[in-house]
Amino acid sequence: MSATHTVAPARRARARSRSDGRSRVEAALRVGAIALVLVLTLFPLYWLVNTSLKRPIDQMAIPPSLFPPVVTLQNYAQFLATDRFLRFFVNSTIIAFSTAVLATLFGSMAGYALVDPRVRGRETLALGILTTRMLPPVVLAVPFFLLFRTYGILDTHVGLILAYLTFTLPLSIWMMRGFFLDIPSELEDAARMDGASRFTAYRRIMLPLAAPGLSATFIFCFLISWNEFLYALVLTRSDRVHTVPIAAYSLIGDQGVVNFGALSAAGVVASIPMIVAVFAAQRYLVQGLSFGAVKG
Amino acid sequence: VFERRYFGYALLVPSLLVIAGVTLFPLLYTISNAFYYWNLAQTGMQRSFIGLDNFEQAFRDEVFWLSLKNTVIYAVVTIIGELGIGLGLALLVQREFPGRYVVRSIIMIPLFLVPVVTALLWRMMYNVDSGIIPNAARALHLADPRFTWLGDRDAALPLIMAVSIWQVTPFAFLVLVAALQGIPREQYEAAEVDGANRFRTFVHITLPWLKPMILLILVMRTMDAFRGSFDLVYALTGGGPGNATQVASLYVYQNGLIYFNVGYASALALILVAIILVLCLIMISRLRMEKHV
Numbered sequence: 001m002s003a004t005h006t007v008a009p010a011r012r013a014r015a016r017s018r019s020d021g022r023s024r025v026e027a028a029l030r031v032g033a034i035a036l037v038l039v040l041t042l043f044p045l046y047w048l049v050n051t052s053l054k055r056p057i058d059q060m061a062i063p064p065s066l067f068p069p070v071v072t073l074q075n076y077a078q079f080l081a082t083d084r085f086l087r088f089f090v091n092s093t094i095i096a097f098s099t100a101v102l103a104t105l106f107g108s109m110a111g112y113a114l115v116d117p118r119v120r121g122r123e124t125l126a127l128g129i130l131t132t133r134m135l136p137p138v139v140l141a142v143p144f145f146l147l148f149r150t151y152g153i154l155d156t157h158v159g160l161i162l163a164y165l166t167f168t169l170p171l172s173i174w175m176m177r178g179f180f181l182d183i184p185s186e187l188e189d190a191a192r193m194d195g196a197s198r199f200t201a202y203r204r205i206m207l208p209l210a211a212p213g214l215s216a217t218f219i220f221c222f223l224i225s226w227n228e229f230l231y232a233l234v235l236t237r238s239d240r241v242h243t244v245p246i247a248a249y250s251l252i253g254d255q256g257v258v259n260f261g262a263l264s265a266a267g268v269v270a271s272i273p274m275i276v277a278v279f280a281a282q283r284y285l286v287q288g289l290s291f292g293a294v295k296g
Numbered sequence: 297v298f299e300r301r302y303f304g305y306a307l308l309v310p311s312l313l314v315i316a317g318v319t320l321f322p323l324l325y326t327i328s329n330a331f332y333y334w335n336l337a338q339t340g341m342q343r344s345f346i347g348l349d350n351f352e353q354a355f356r357d358e359v360f361w362l363s364l365k366n367t368v369i370y371a372v373v374t375i376i377g378e379l380g381i382g383l384g385l386a387l388l389v390q391r392e393f394p395g396r397y398v399v400r401s402i403i404m405i406p407l408f409l410v411p412v413v414t415a416l417l418w419r420m421m422y423n424v425d426s427g428i429i430p431n432a433a434r435a436l437h438l439a440d441p442r443f444t445w446l447g448d449r450d451a452a453l454p455l456i457m458a459v460s461i462w463q464v465t466p467f468a469f470l471v472l473v474a475a476l477q478g479i480p481r482e483q484y485e486a487a488e489v490d491g492a493n494r495f496r497t498f499v500h501i502t503l504p505w506l507k508p509m510i511l512l513i514l515v516m517r518t519m520d521a522f523r524g525s526f527d528l529v530y531a532l533t534g535g536g537p538g539n540a541t542q543v544a545s546l547y548v549y550q551n552g553l554i555y556f557n558v559g560y561a562s563a564l565a566l567i568l569v570a571i572i573l574v575l576c577l578i579m580i581s582r583l584r585m586e587k588h589v
Contacts, residue, residue: 033388034399041403044462047428048417063431102314110311116304125308130580132319134572136523138545139565142552143322143329166318169311198303229412229527234553245412249531252416260420267413278408279401286474289407289467293512 052076052264059260075265085266087239088247092226095157095243099164100221107172107221108214112206114173115180126177129170130291140166141234148235155237163231168221171291175220178292179213180206216284219277226274244270329562336556343559350563359539360564363547364571370457370543371521377461379513382468383506390476400473407466415531418459422446422532446533449540456532456541460525468513475509476502508583515579522572544568 051059052075054068079085110129114122144163145154153159183206191201207214229245236242242250248270251263278285330350334343354360385403389396406414421427422445433439446452479502487497526545529535535542535550548568552561 030388030393033384037385037388038399038402040462041406044417044421045405045409047421048413051420060426062426063435064426064428106310106314109307113304113307116307118301119304119308127580129311129315131573131576132315134519134569134576135319135323136526136545136548136565136568136572138523138526138548138552139326139569140319140322141549142558142561142565143325145553146329146558147322147325162318165314169314173311202303202307223408227410229530230549233530234549245410248410248416249412252419252531260426263416263420267410267417270410270413271408274408274410275405278404282401285404286470290471290512290516 048264048267050264051260052268054261056259056261075261076269078262079266080269084239085247088242088244091157091241092243092245095160095164096222096225098157098161099168099225100218102161103165103168103172103221104176104214104218107169107217108176108207108210110173111176111178112180112202114177117185126174129173132170133167133291135166137167137230141230144231145234154235155241157241159235160231160241160243163235164225164228168225171224171288172217172221175217175288175292176210176213178287179210179217183209212284216281216288219281220284220288223274223277326562326565329559330566332559334557334559336558346559350560351567353560354563354567359542360544360547362539363542363544366453366542367522367525367544369453370460370525371518373454374457374460374464374521375514375517377457378465378468378517379510381461381465382513383472383510385465385469386472386476387502389473404466404470406463407470409463411463411527412531414459414463415528418462419446419532422455447537449537452533452537452541456528459532460528463528464517464520467517471509471513472506475506479505511579511583515576515583518575518579519572522568 050067053071053073054065055070055072055074058065058069113119114126116122140163144159148154148159153162187205187209188201191205192198196204226243227245228243229249232243232246233249236246244266248263248266251259251266281288329343331345331347332343333346333349389399409417421429424430424445424447427445430439430443430445433443434441443451446455483501484497487501492500523545525543526549529541529543529546530549533541535546544564545568548561548564551557551564
């Protein structure tokens with residue numbers, strides 16, 4: 001033991017001088033690598049904005065120009081001015097918001113139950129709920145189409161909200177379960193000692209403590225509902241229900257891309273709410289992305 | 297006493313009802329449909345029981361096999377790409393440097409773009425005539441002027457996979473950055489004292505620590521590659537040229553919701569589910585052995 005102690009400082013000094021010699025090259029390589037990644041990440045995003053600001057005549061230039069020769073907002077004006085696009089935004093908001101509210105409400109209840117030691121078989125149940133995530137959406141899209149047609153909820157907001165609960169509810173349950181696991185159960189026990197009913201203890205103690213988790217869960221459910229494409233493609237028919245991703249896709253004609261400018265402008269506008277939401281929930285991103293399995 | 301015992305169960309009721317209604321019931325319906333011939337496109341056609349014929353047809357369906365092969369290639373290549381690049385990036389930003397948080401925030405943006413918008417953006421950039429990528433490649437003499445990019449049978453799938461890697465690498469990156477922050481500093485100090493070099497430290501300390509997280513990423517991304525390749529492929533190539541980029545989820549969609557061959561699509565869907573279940577349960581049991589779920 002003492003031998004290690006006497007040798008250590010010498011070794012450490014040697015290691016340090018070695019790394020000093022290499023550090024400049026290493027730092028330069030690191031800066032280079034990070035710069036490359038940033039360029040690769042940002043360039044497509046820049047291109048989206050760039051294209052959205054070009055006049056139609058400049059869209060078709062070969063080779064394409066790296067910046068708009070004339071900056072125009074006409075692509076944005078073109079669809080923001082129409083009632084139709086506003087309608088798609090309202091549809092997406094109604095559907096994503098309702099889905100997120102229901103998923104967060106039910107998920108917070110079930111998530112709490114799944115950490116309650118008095119509930120038997122909770123681990124098995126949690127795993128069973130997780131397995132529903134393995135179902136590819138397309139597997140449910142076919143029966144949804146048939147059943148919704150039979151029950152007359154094809155092409156309605158309600159139909160799409162029901163379909164979106166298939167993937168938001170399991171996510172919400174698992175995220176909330178993770179948050180409740182972090183709250184010491186003594187807090188609830190203390191409230192119970194003071195004579196609170198279990199419901200009061202849940203509502204007054206546990207839910208407020210899990211509040212950051214509730215908002216992160218809500219944002220995640222909203223986000224994946226906002227981005228969803230397949231169910232919206234299959235289960236909606238009319239502008240009355242079409243969502244933003246469908247509207248963006250419909251800017252492509254059968255012969256390929258019709259209007260790059262409108263498409264890019266729609267893409268920018270459709271992505272802004274999401275990027276805002278992500279920065280709002282930044283602390284809990286990893287937890288949400290990993291179904292609550294990784295604490296950020 | 298009653299309240300005490302049953303409160304937890306009561307809280308489960310709404311969620312279980314929803315899951316039963318929107319997941320289990322449609323799934324059972326699909327299972328039943330898989331044993332019928334049922335084509336909505338043929339008027340007057342009844343739903344008629346045909347036993348295992350749909351499954352038999354699926355095993356003889358070359359396009360279905362091709363779509364499975366493409367899905368597996370897509371999954372393996374994109375997951376390796378995402379993990380490799382994500383890990384490299386995570387190690388790069390592990391150390392303190394000015395602007396570290398800005399860099400982290402920028403890197404994750406692609407993950408949160410609307411996937412269809414991502415696909416359309418890249419479709420625009422891949423456009424043979426006016427797209428920036430073909431034009432840049434021609435200007436730098438990196439590509440044959442006759443090369444058709446997404447129209448090329450051999451290149452289309454790799455080009456889609458590149459988009460997927462661009463879009464989803466931030467997921468592996470974010471999870472691994474979070475995991476790296478959890479490594480106790482003492483372990484690194486101990487390794488330094490023992491004179492371990494960078495490589496040995498990485499292999500003996502960093503990698504074992506990250507292993508459960510890497511497995512987790514594998515499980516989640518495998519599920520997603522089988523589930524989620526739909527948006528990108530649909531909006532970039534629609535499965536073409538020919539069937540060069542046909543993937544399993546798109547093929548089920550086409551059979552069930554374009555040709556309305558409901559019975560057959562249900563059988564294809566069930567085969568797909570069986571494959572995913574087996575793959576994921578193997579990986580999840582590994583994960584549970586690592587005691588991380």
